[in-house]
Amino acid sequence: MSEPTTQTLVMGAVAYAPKVVTIWEGFKAFFAQHGLSFDYVLYSNYERQVDAQFDGSIHLAWNSPLAWVRAHRIAASRGLDVQAIAMRDTDCDLRSVIVVKADSPLQQLADLRGKTLGVGAIDSPQATLIPLDHLRQAGLVGGRDFTVRRFDVLGGKHGDHIGGERDAAKALMAGEVDACCLIDGNHLAFGLDGTLPSGSTRVLARTGLYDHCNFTTSPGAPAELIARFTSLLLAMRWDDPQVRPLLELEGLREWRVGRTSGYELLARGVDDEQFYSADGRILPVDYRY
Amino acid sequence: MAASSPLTIDIEALGLDQGALLLLRRALARVPLGGELRVIGRAPEWDLHLAAWCRSVGHAVRFETTGSGAVASAVLTRNVQAEGRWRDAQHTGHAQLSPGQMPAAEASAGWGLAARGAQVEAGSPPFDFALRQRDELWAASAGELYRQAAAAQWDPETAVDWQAEFSLAPELEAAVVQVMTYLIENENAALLVPARYLGQIHPHYREVMQLLALQCADEARHVEVFTRRATLRGAEPGLSTAGSQASLQTLFGVPDFSIASFLLAVLGEGSFVNLLNFLHEHAPDPVTRQIARLAARDEARHVAFGMAHLEHRLAAQPEFRDSLRNAVEQRYDALANTTGLNEEVFDSLVVIASGSLTPAAVARGHQAVSRLQADMATGRRARLTRLGFANEEAERLAALHTRNFM
Numbered sequence: 001m002s003e004p005t006t007q008t009l010v011m012g013a014v015a016y017a018p019k020v021v022t023i024w025e026g027f028k029a030f031f032a033q034h035g036l037s038f039d040y041v042l043y044s045n046y047e048r049q050v051d052a053q054f055d056g057s058i059h060l061a062w063n064s065p066l067a068w069v070r071a072h073r074i075a076a077s078r079g080l081d082v083q084a085i086a087m088r089d090t091d092c093d094l095r096s097v098i099v100v101k102a103d104s105p106l107q108q109l110a111d112l113r114g115k116t117l118g119v120g121a122i123d124s125p126q127a128t129l130i131p132l133d134h135l136r137q138a139g140l141v142g143g144r145d146f147t148v149r150r151f152d153v154l155g156g157k158h159g160d161h162i163g164g165e166r167d168a169a170k171a172l173m174a175g176e177v178d179a180c181c182l183i184d185g186n187h188l189a190f191g192l193d194g195t196l197p198s199g200s201t202r203v204l205a206r207t208g209l210y211d212h213c214n215f216t217t218s219p220g221a222p223a224e225l226i227a228r229f230t231s232l233l234l235a236m237r238w239d240d241p242q243v244r245p246l247l248e249l250e251g252l253r254e255w256r257v258g259r260t261s262g263y264e265l266l267a268r269g270v271d272d273e274q275f276y277s278a279d280g281r282i283l284p285v286d287y288r289y
Numbered sequence: 290m291a292a293s294s295p296l297t298i299d300i301e302a303l304g305l306d307q308g309a310l311l312l313l314r315r316a317l318a319r320v321p322l323g324g325e326l327r328v329i330g331r332a333p334e335w336d337l338h339l340a341a342w343c344r345s346v347g348h349a350v351r352f353e354t355t356g357s358g359a360v361a362s363a364v365l366t367r368n369v370q371a372e373g374r375w376r377d378a379q380h381t382g383h384a385q386l387s388p389g390q391m392p393a394a395e396a397s398a399g400w401g402l403a404a405r406g407a408q409v410e411a412g413s414p415p416f417d418f419a420l421r422q423r424d425e426l427w428a429a430s431a432g433e434l435y436r437q438a439a440a441a442q443w444d445p446e447t448a449v450d451w452q453a454e455f456s457l458a459p460e461l462e463a464a465v466v467q468v469m470t471y472l473i474e475n476e477n478a479a480l481l482v483p484a485r486y487l488g489q490i491h492p493h494y495r496e497v498m499q500l501l502a503l504q505c506a507d508e509a510r511h512v513e514v515f516t517r518r519a520t521l522r523g524a525e526p527g528l529s530t531a532g533s534q535a536s537l538q539t540l541f542g543v544p545d546f547s548i549a550s551f552l553l554a555v556l557g558e559g560s561f562v563n564l565l566n567f568l569h570e571h572a573p574d575p576v577t578r579q580i581a582r583l584a585a586r587d588e589a590r591h592v593a594f595g596m597a598h599l600e601h602r603l604a605a606q607p608e609f610r611d612s613l614r615n616a617v618e619q620r621y622d623a624l625a626n627t628t629g630l631n632e633e634v635f636d637s638l639v640v641i642a643s644g645s646l647t648p649a650a651v652a653r654g655h656q657a658v659s660r661l662q663a664d665m666a667t668g669r670r671a672r673l674t675r676l677g678f679a680n681e682e683a684e685r686l687a688a689l690h691t692r693n694f695m
Contacts, residue, residue, distance in 0.1 A: 089347060090344055090345060093340075093344065097337065183341075184337050185344070187334070188337075188341050188342060191304070191306030191307075191338075198304055203333070203337065206337065238347070239370045239372075240373075241410070244374070244412060245412060253347030254347065254370075
């Protein structure tokens with residue numbers, strides 16, 4: 001792949017849904033209006049996108065938290081530098097929950113022993129890796145102490161697709177699993193849309209707080225273009241009617257300066273579940289993306 | 290569920306997925322941007338859901354705990370952009386027009402489908418309504434005509450005595466069937482031509498939109514009752530000629546709503562009122578007389594709207610009269626090589642007015658149809674005069690109108 005020109009900032013994004021094209025076409029036009037030449041490349045999965053960050057194809061990437069962990073590990077192992085420069089307000093301080101039916105005999109985490117837990121996609125931070133880490137911290141290891149049933153939707157998308165969580169929630173209601181894992185916002189959303197009728201479930205446990213996506217720079221990304229990109233991003237206002245549709249599609253009210261303090265739970269889960277090696281190699285043999 | 294102070298709300302045991310979000314939104318609306326709201330609750334997971342919801346809509350939140358570590362309350366800081374959606378919202382006039390008041394001269398594409406009078410979020414998607422200039426479609430009496438039309442709707446099933454007893458000679462029944470066949474194809478045009486414009490009208494001009502919708506409904510009923518009368522004695526509809534259809538086809542090629550209203554309503558349906566009154570007077574059976582009377586009343590309203598619209602447009606744009614003149618002349622030229630009213634229809638009208646085929650009766654019938662044609666021309670001339678055409682020109686243009694009546 002040829003080296004992108006330094007005049008145009010090239011960003012990678014994962015096409016987890018058709019709206020991704022609308023979003024980045026909109027941002028491309030917005031940046032062009034403000035004098036920044038910007039283009040984007042779509043990848044079908046985060047693994048290929050992170051690889052591209054290290055072969056010179058893209059200057060930065062809109063990364064899932066798991067993709068950030070991998071990019072950070074690869075960079076560190078090669079003595080390179082990647083940075084999380086910006087994120088959505090909605091990426092900060094998320095929490096996942098382990099949910100049982102309201103009338104379930106399960107009262108505490110230890111009661112999950114010998115039971116079946118529904119999780120999301122194999123690569124979902126919020127519905128798989130972080131909840132499994134939470135259980136491991138409580139002394140319960142998936143596959144040893146309880147059965148893990150994966151609701152694998154769109155591998156390689158790192159859980160961006162809500163389908164896995166919804167399938168797990170439906171399986172809970174159908175009695176196919178004893179508990180399931182969801183992000184906090186989806187527990188509320190499923191209550192509102194009737195997937196999990198209000199009052200039909202009980203939260204068995206809450207994980208700690210963690211962060212979600214960020215814009216990750218590639219090693220050697222052009223600093224001036226990155227700085228211009230970041231300042232334009234942070235100046236976007238939700239009450240600007242030109243910008244608001246883009247922010248609503250991408251699911252945020254405002255962009256924030258990136259932080260990396262919220263990825264510790266995930267990094268620990270990645271190690272414990274042996275998802276990536278310390279140098280960012282992909283470990284699960286059954287991971288399809 | 291009472292708020293104990295302006296800045297505190299107790300949602301009690303109501304979950305956020307059970308309606309508490311509504312209470313939160315109402316309470317936050319009373320808090321200044323950047324101000325705080327204290328929330329007390331005790332539903333299971335209310336704090337978990339509150340944190341997730343606040344994150345999704347941009348309100349900061351912090352939780353206060355009791356000595357035992359349980360969440361006692363939450364303090365929300367209202368997002369400073371929480372009302373941003375309504376910044377630069379578009380004003381769209383007033384829902385109800387007072388006497389003499391008019392809607393906007395031009396309706397913004399961005400107002401879209403919003404109710405007239407509503408506040409429309411800036412950045413709403415534009416709708417490509419071709420008719421969004423007031424003068425191109427408005428009529429001062431549109432609202433009043435709509436109310437009249439709504440009050441005058443009738444049910445074909447009950448408004449007509451379909452069981453009325455009558456027996457017609459075969460040639461009279463055949464004449465009625467042929468006239469019904471002709472009426473149906475004309476009503477098809479009278480429905481579809483305005484319908485094509487209806488879909489292009491900006492809803493800001495709701496009175497016109499609503500009136501045209503009822504006009505289409507009127508024509509749908511006419512198609513229904515004329516079809517039902519045509520087939521009442523077991524016959525299929527009769528003959529349809531190329532010339533008659535060519536005349537109607539010219540109405541579909543008109544690129545302007547005002548000109549279409551002029552040709553269809555002022556000249557065409559105006560003539561049709563005469564024809565329907567003729568049928569009401571001469572038809573040999575009570576069913577035909579009833580449906581002719583009902584349809585004539587509807588058509589008179591359509592003519593009234595066409596006239597009112599053209600009066601509005603010509604008051605705003607007197608030079609538009611030239612376009613009307615040209616339209617009549619162009620249509621005349623386009624139809625110069627067609628036969629006009631087909632002889633089957635003409636003869637059927639004579640038979641209907643005659644009542645029988647004796648020479649004396651036919652003489653009476655023929656005279657009646659000639660009088661009908663003269664009445665139509667007189668009516669057209671009078672309407673053209675009312676639209677400001679000089680007497681001589683009104684007479685000339687009235688005579689150029691299609692011989693097919695519509």
